[in-house]
Amino acid sequence: NAGVTQTPKFQVLKTGQSMTLQCAQDMNHEYMSWYRQDPGMGLRLIHYSVGAGITDQGEVPNGYNVSRSTTEDFPLRLLSAAPSQTSVYFCASRTDRVLRNEQFFGPGTRLTVL
Amino acid sequence: GNSVTQMEGPVTLSEEAFLTINCTYTATGYPSLFWYVQYPGEGLQLLLKATKADDKGSNKGFEATYRKETTSFHLEKGSVQVSDSAVYFCALSDKGTGNQFYFGTGTSLTVIP
Numbered sequence: 001n002a003g004v005t006q007t008p009k010f011q012v013l014k015t016g017q018s019m020t021l022q023c024a025q026d027m028n029h030e031y032m033s034w035y036r037q038d039p040g041m042g043l044r045l046i047h048y049s050v051g052a053g054i055t056d057q058g059e060v061p062n063g064y065n066v067s068r069s070t071t072e073d074f075p076l077r078l079l080s081a082a083p084s085q086t087s088v089y090f091c092a093s094r095t096d097r098v099l100r101n102e103q104f105f106g107p108g109t110r111l112t113v114l
Numbered sequence: 115g116n117s118v119t120q121m122e123g124p125v126t127l128s129e130e131a132f133l134t135i136n137c138t139y140t141a142t143g144y145p146s147l148f149w150y151v152q153y154p155g156e157g158l159q160l161l162l163k164a165t166k167a168d169d170k171g172s173n174k175g176f177e178a179t180y181r182k183e184t185t186s187f188h189l190e191k192g193s194v195q196v197s198d199s200a201v202y203f204c205a206l207s208d209k210g211t212g213n214q215f216y217f218g219t220g221t222s223l224t225v226i227p
Contacts (some may be wrong), residue, residue, distance in 0.1 A: 042220050045214070045215070101146055103160075106157050108156070
């Protein structure tokens with residue numbers, strides 16, 4: 001199993017550009033989430049999905065879109081990049097089984113918006 | 115609401131020293147509690163977890179006990195190594211709020227030889 005994979009690892013954008021961060025998991029997990037990590041603020045939830053076709057907003061959703069057309073993939077779209085979106089982005093997945101409910105994280109995408 | 119508070123760092127210890135990183139939580143239901151570790155340049159990895167009160171999670175010499183009476187889940191290790199240098203995150207998942215995860219802000223640990 002590859003677990004949770006994310007591409008790209010690094011990205012530099014100019015203000016106003018759009019892009020998609022890719023996330024895929026091969027563990028057949030129902031739940032997938034996107035977080036951003038900023039210094040001194042821990043991880044903040046952007047969007048999440050409880051299954052294919054179902055998405056919902058997290059704590060900081062503005063400026064981001066998501067879709068979940070398959071169980072495996074959960075891309076994050078930046079519509080018009082802003083310097084405030086400079087961050088490290090992590091995708092995570094988990095199952096809903098009570099005793100196995102820990103999240104599995106991807107390696108992250110380091111995004112810089114100039 | 116749900117929240118996690120963990121001690122601020124950075125923490126610097128000498129090799130073989132005793133480590134404690136404090137974590138307290140607020141939850142509306144009966145959460146599961148987790149410690150994650152993040153090594154430089156990597157994603158978060160599960161270190162240990164506990165799913166109910168008085169459970170003790172343990173892994174790689176680290177331990178944490180789920181204390182409902184003090185709403186705490188402090189991370190401990192008896193003898194740290196240089197390879198333990200990382201950022202440690204305490205987290206909870208509450209079934210009452212759809213199993214959403216809530217993370218602390220992270221504690222950076224540096225172990226010097």
